[in-house]
Amino acid sequence: xxxxHNNNDLDRIFETARTVQLSSGDRxxxxxxxxxxxxxxxxxxxxAVWRMLLRPIPAFALAGVLVFMSSVAYAAEQxxxxxxxxxxxxxxxxxxxxxxxxxxxxxxxxxxxxLEQRLRETELLVAQGKLTPQxxxxxxxxxxxxxxxxxxxxxxxxxxxxHDAAADVQASVEGTLEAHSEALRDNDDDDQERGDIKDLLKxxxxxxxxxxxxxxxxxxxxxxxxxxxxxxxxxxxxxxAQNKVKEVQRYINQRRGKYQPVQLDKAQDRLGQAxxxxxxxxxxIDQQKFGDAFQVxxxxxxxxxxxxxxxxxxxxxxxKSRTNVNLNRPAEDRREDDDREDRNLNVRVNVxxxxxxxxxxxxxxxEDERRNDNRNSDD
Amino acid sequence: xxxxxxxEAYDAYADAIFRHCYFRVYDRERARxxxxxxxxxxxEYLVTGKKVENLRAFLYRVANNLVIDESRKRRPVSLDExxxxxxxxxxxxxxALHARLDANALLELLDRLSPDHRQVIVxxxxxxxxxxxxxxxxxxxxxxxxxxxxxxxxxxxxxxSRPQQ
Numbered sequence: 192x193x194x195x196h197n198n199n200d201l202d203r204i205f206e207t208a209r210t211v212q213l214s215s216g217d218r219x220x221x222x223x224x225x226x227x228x229x230x231x232x233x234x235x236x237x238x239a240v241w242r243m244l245l246r247p248i249p250a251f252a253l254a255g256v257l258v259f260m261s262s263v264a265y266a267a268e269q270x271x272x273x274x275x276x277x278x279x280x281x282x283x284x285x286x287x288x289x290x291x292x293x294x295x296x297x298x299x300x301x302x303x304x305x306l307e308q309r310l311r312e313t314e315l316l317v318a319q320g321k322l323t324p325q326x327x328x329x330x331x332x333x334x335x336x337x338x339x340x341x342x343x344x345x346x347x348x349x350x351x352x353x354h355d356a357a358a359d360v361q362a363s364v365e366g367t368l369e370a371h372s373e374a375l376r377d378n379d380d381d382d383q384e385r386g387d388i389k390d391l392l393k394x395x396x397x398x399x400x401x402x403x404x405x406x407x408x409x410x411x412x413x414x415x416x417x418x419x420x421x422x423x424x425x426x427x428x429x430x431x432a433q434n435k436v437k438e439v440q441r442y443i444n445q446r447r448g449k450y451q452p453v454q455l456d457k458a459q460d461r462l463g464q465a466x467x468x469x470x471x472x473x474x475x476i477d478q479q480k481f482g483d484a485f486q487v488x489x490x491x492x493x494x495x496x497x498x499x500x501x502x503x504x505x506x507x508x509x510x511k512s513r514t515n516v517n518l519n520r521p522a523e524d525r526r527e528d529d530d531r532e533d534r535n536l537n538v539r540v541n542v543x544x545x546x547x548x549x550x551x552x553x554x555x556x557x558e559d560e561r562r563n564d565n566r567n568s569d570d
Numbered sequence: 571x572x573x574x575x576x577x578e579a580y581d582a583y584a585d586a587i588f589r590h591c592y593f594r595v596y597d598r599e600r601a602r603x604x605x606x607x608x609x610x611x612x613x614e615y616l617v618t619g620k621k622v623e624n625l626r627a628f629l630y631r632v633a634n635n636l637v638i639d640e641s642r643k644r645r646p647v648s649l650d651e652x653x654x655x656x657x658x659x660x661x662x663x664x665x666a667l668h669a670r671l672d673a674n675a676l677l678e679l680l681d682r683l684s685p686d687h688r689q690v691i692v693x694x695x696x697x698x699x700x701x702x703x704x705x706x707x708x709x710x711x712x713x714x715x716x717x718x719x720x721x722x723x724x725x726x727x728x729x730x731s732r733p734q735q
Binding site: 201204205207208209211212213217218221222224225226228229232233293294295351352353 | 573576577580581584585588589592593597598599602603605606607609610613614617675676679695696698726727730
């Protein structure tokens, strides 16, 4: 298959090499990311006159502007479908955050967060009884688009030979979809009058099945691999699953004493299942059944992700939640509690007075803490 | 340098930098990430107010450093693996199969060269930089680069006339 080359061949080969280029899609995406990066990192060597003009601005005024801008961004991030700032969140903040991800792994990770966000918003809308038919249609479309984008990204990672990264995201997506479809099923059982969420539930279930199908294909591919590759893949999964279980255990421990134990116990049980799957996977590796081990360890990763989602949904002790727990309370009661709580939070009050006064009451504090905890545990 | 000027520079050099990275790391995805990082790192340098005399040369220097860092971090990709993954030369080529064979042949030849020889061959024949520019990039004298290039070309010709067993 290797032809002999002479000088003309070499010239021709180099000529061809010089035609290698970025695809137009990659080029446009890179340019967009670069432009966003440049906006974030602005030129410091401005003309002297601008420096003179900028310098006298009092620090408190600048701080005020920054606080206002970050408040708007913060309020937008907390907004739900149907609220004023939701467009800013899904059309500006999230796409920019994806565009700013410098590697494909970081990009996919950010998109997993976005899918998680869409599903959590859906649960909150259902819990608050705000899921109107119009909102339901747009929520369905967004969940669907987000899940499909992720599936495409996973395929791209696989095509690029980044099998470990693809398997991590696959397990994470499946775990997230499973946990949220469970939550929607619970809501459906809790209160039939809160609106028909069956279609939504069906859609999440379909996405989950689709993701599982895709995951099964990847697992089959691993089973067909030669022994050294299959062993490396299985050992890679073992390590990933062990790390994930440790991470989720830390996360659950951090929440003990602050959040309601029933849900945390449920999360702990699921994490226990993940640990058992790890043991099974490890013993399959010892028996040199690497394909089976890979499959079982992927299940462990999914279970650990589900455990994390369960822990995330645990309501705070001595506080109300808009999610599953107090769903049967009248909306007015929940609103009063929210208002009382917000009066104690100066920053939150400012944010909501300035940008959200016409819309629904601010989202609960639990949600903020969940996000913070999420971030901490991710760190 | 203004934002628009830098974006114009991106339009002018993005493909060249990507190509350079591609023929150094043999992986389209990694080359794409490295090319992106080359531009963001260069911008970070520029916004601190530092001057760059020759932007094109500076971009190649940053890309070269990133490629070296990358090769220290990652295991090298074998040629077999590369061929299994398939080579995707981009959009502009009419005869994709022909191009694929040629590019694979080049990758095969480059793979047999030492890193130093591969580096100068890519600079000279893929990036089309002159010996003087290469010398400036690698902080070597023009004479050293010319000698290295001659040796690399001899090696390349030798390998080209004798297929790998």
